[in-house]
Amino acid sequence: MVERASTPAGPNGKAVTADRPEDIRNMVLVGHPGSGKTTLVEALAVATGALTRAGRVEDGTCVSDYDDIEQRQHRSVQLSVVPVAWDGIKVNLVDTPGYADFVGELRAGLRAADAALFIISAAAGADGVGGPTLALWEECASVGMPRALVITHLDAARADFDDMARTCRELLGGGATESVLPLHLPVYGPAGADGHRPVTGLIDLLTQQVFDYSAGEHTRTEATPEQAALIEQARGQLIEGIIAESEDETLMNRYLEGEDIDLDTxxxxxxxxxxxxxxHPILLAAPPPEGAREGLGMVEVLDLITRGFPTPAEHPVAAARPGKGSAPTPLACDPAAPLAAEVIRTTSDPYVGKLSLVRVFAGTLRPDETVHVWGHTPGGNGEPEPDHDADERVGAISAPFGRQQRPVGEAVAGDIACVTKLGHAETGDTLSQKDSPLLIEPWPMPEPLLPVAVQAHSKADEDKLSQGLARLVAEDPAVHLEQNGRTHQLVLWCLGEAHRDVALERLRSRFGVQVDLVDHQVALRETFASGATGRGRHVKQSGGHGQYAICEIEVDPLPEGSGIEFVDKVVGGVVPRQFISSVEKGVRAQAARGVAAGYPLVDVRVTLFDGKAHSVDSSDAAFQTAGALALREAATAARLNLLEPIAEVNVTVPDDHVGTVLSDLSSRRGRVLGTEPISGARTVIRAEVPELELDRYAIDLRSLAHGAAQFTRSYARHEAMPGQLADSIRNRAHVST
Structure with missing residues (x-):
């Protein structure tokens, strides 16, 4: 890009504002953990004057420390927005976590932004462009999101810009290596005592000028003969790439004929x-040295954002009107249009209460106006949730900046702002005009596959648990809450261990709820593997009316999914008609409690064929007890199977790790159904795996494939567990009782 003068933001503490979508750029920063995303955001804020010194706002806190959890863990766990101004343009820098456990925050950042900066650490080598980065790159490509790359940590030992740029071209170019090329080359200073040469400037391949940052300021110098030779080698390839990807055929013909293409073209x-x-241009960046205002490449990154990336009006989002069959239509990014905005993130602030981060796609969001809040039902069928179809008054509007909120008068189409007092709004909900409601299709969220069973730590925690969990799920849609009716456990489904730890910490520190972790239970079942008979005798006499009931049953196994079938074959009235249903109640109640290890009994036919009654002492309760006793006796005479749930698992894994994943699935008693190669040198493995073996699979698979694999799971059926394992579970059940 051509160098030009910068326009810093206002004094520290003042909100950066924009009145038109054309004056806004929304840029999301993505990259692997430790790549330098947050450091780059802080350096850009210093370069624009939004911060007085790296990473510090006026109260002395770090701009990246959104809450106390991030301060304690020294890592980003949720997205943050830092607005800066450059050359009259408001740039919303959306910083996202790099850890895979917080991909929900990353997806929210992608929805909030119109373009992406991929931050690649030269110190990480090829791992900096690993599986997660490739998957995210392809996801951005599928929706046509513009992207650029910023290489950081060039001062690290063994960092090599040429190797890193080559790796990016090969892995991210999609076969067209001319689509990923550097705009600049590094300038190295004198070698230090350790032999390492620091990067002190940039060579601009288009202008053929050198930008010197050695003194902490962006200054321009002429290229040396040695640098001119480097420019000649790389500039031709860059020009060819630009012309080819811009699809300017006339210009390509002129270039191929040997014409010197001027900078203005x-x-x-x-x-x-x-x-x-x-x-997708490659840029370089490094934070400013102590006391300096501009870090290496900051001017170039800001120029690219403001001049090369699209305005919000060029990145439309579709919304639908109420009612079934309403087709989504693109929203007009116009401040005068009807309001359409989306809640990107929900948090709780100790001073202002509930705080909603909102991206405005159309219209203008103003304080004290009434808006309609509409949210999706689970499963995304387009219908509103019962308590997500309401009118609410907008509270104060502010611009987020680290932990600070800087007041603004309104937020126009294309901008990002924070809103208070939206009591019903949750992450993913749509805000629109109350007389013309809209529903924006939510962004795709990963399925949480790590089960975490919890229970209240004390009676006081139990009283607050439901409210705390509701607030947690409202803030983080990547957490799913399940009240398992079969195991009677409260289960939080998370994306990984770090995600679990943050969720539990938020429950404790933000919502005042302490929970204990308990072993997650899988919904096992019992069934008869062979037929058997049982006799239930319940006879008691203790003065007055006694209890008298005798019944005899026969139990036979049924195919899977048959449930409990009860058959009456009593003849001669040995069991009075009014007590037949009592026997059935007793049998079904005992089946629900289990007959061997305490798991529900399924898929059997119970036939009542004989019994005895007393004209005075027989009762409904007595025959219910007799029916239960008869079933338990039959269980002692039969061969029983313990049934475990089987999940159908689809694992998407890079080809290099297919063997490792297949071996691991085999060790989990999995049955591989097939493999299918897909694009991107990846393979989909289809398998059936017992759910007992999948509790930690979300964690283990990440380790096996170095974070480059994903999987889905769905219930397939229950089937008999191996005898030795079933005996072990039964023994544990007997010990616990």
Missing amino acids: LVPDLERAVARGTF
Whole structure:
């Protein structure tokens, strides 16, 4: 990009504002943990004057420390927005967590933004462009999101810019290596005592000028003969890439004929190719040295964001009207249009209460106006949830900046702002005009696959548990809450161990609820593997009316899914008609409690064929007890199977790790049904695996494939467990009782 003067933001503490969508850029920063995303955000804020010193707002706190959990754990666990101003443009920098456990926050950041900066650490080598980065790159490509790359940590030992750029071209270019090319080359200073040469400047391949950052300021110098030789080698490839990806055929013909293409022609082509999402420039960046205002490459990154990336109006989002069959239509990014906004994140602030981070897609959001809140039902069928179809008054509107909220008068289409007092709104909900409600299709969320069973720590915690869990799920849609009716456990489904730890910490510190972790139970079942008979005798006499009931039953196994079938074959009235249903009640109640290890009995036929009654002492309760006793006696005479749930699992894994994953599935008693190669050098493995073996699979698979694999699971059926394992579970059940 051509160098030009910067326009810093206002004094520290003042909100950056914009009146038109054309003056806004929403940029999400993504990358692997430790790549330097937050450091880059802080350096950009310093370069624009939004911060006085790296990472510090006026109260002395770090701009990246959104809450006390991030301060304690020294890592980002949720997205944060830092608005800065550059050359009259408001830039909303959306910083996202790098850990895979917080991909829900990353997806929210993608929805809030219109373009993405992929931050790649040169210190990480090829691992910096690993499986998670490749998957995210492809996801952005599928929706046409413009992308650029920023290489950081060039001062690290063994960091090599040329190798890193080559790796990015090969892995992210999608076969077209001219679509991922550097705009600049690094300038190295004198070697230090350790032999390492620091990066002190940049060579701009388009202008053929050198930008010197050695003194902490962006200054321009002329290229040396040695640098001119480097420019000549790389500049031709860059020009060819720009022309090819901008699809300017006339310009390509001129270039191939040997014509020298001037800068005034190249720069618009570059900006057009970047905005179209077909050309992805590589830039360099480093934080400013102590006491300096500008870090290496900050001016170049800001120029690319403001000049090369699209405005919100060029990245439309669709919304639908109420009613079935309403087709989503693109929203007009116009401040004068009807309001359409989406809640990107929900948090609780100790001073202002519930705080909603909102991206405005159309219209203008103003304080004290009444809006309609509409949310999706679970499963995304387009219908509103019962308590997510209401009118609410908007509270104060502010611009987020780290832990601070800076008041603003309104938020126009294309902008991101925080809103208070939206009591019903949750993450993913749509805000629109009360007389013309809209529903924006929510962004895709990963399925949480790590079960965490919890229970209240004390009676006081039990009283607050339901409210605390409701608030937790409202803030983090990546957490699913399950009240398992079969195991009677309260289960939080999370994305991984770090996600689990943060969820539990939020329950404790933010909502005042302490919970204990308990072993997660899988819904096992019991059934008869062979037929048997049983006799239930309940006879008691203790003065007055006694209890008298005798029944005899026969139990036979049935196919899977048959449930409990009760058959009456009593003849001669040995069991009076009014007590037949009592026997059935007793049998079904005992089946629900289990007959061997305490798990529900299923898929059997129970036939009542004989019994005895007393004209005075027989009763409904007596025959219920006799029916239960008869079933338990039959169980002692039969061979029983313990049934475990089987899940159908689809694992998407890079080809390099297929063997490791297959071996691991086999060790989990899994049956591989087939494999299918897909694009991106990946394979989908289909298998059936007992759910007992999947409790920690979300964690173990990440370790096996270095974070580059994903899986889905769905219930298939119950089937008999191996005898030795079943005996072990029965023995544990007997010990616990």
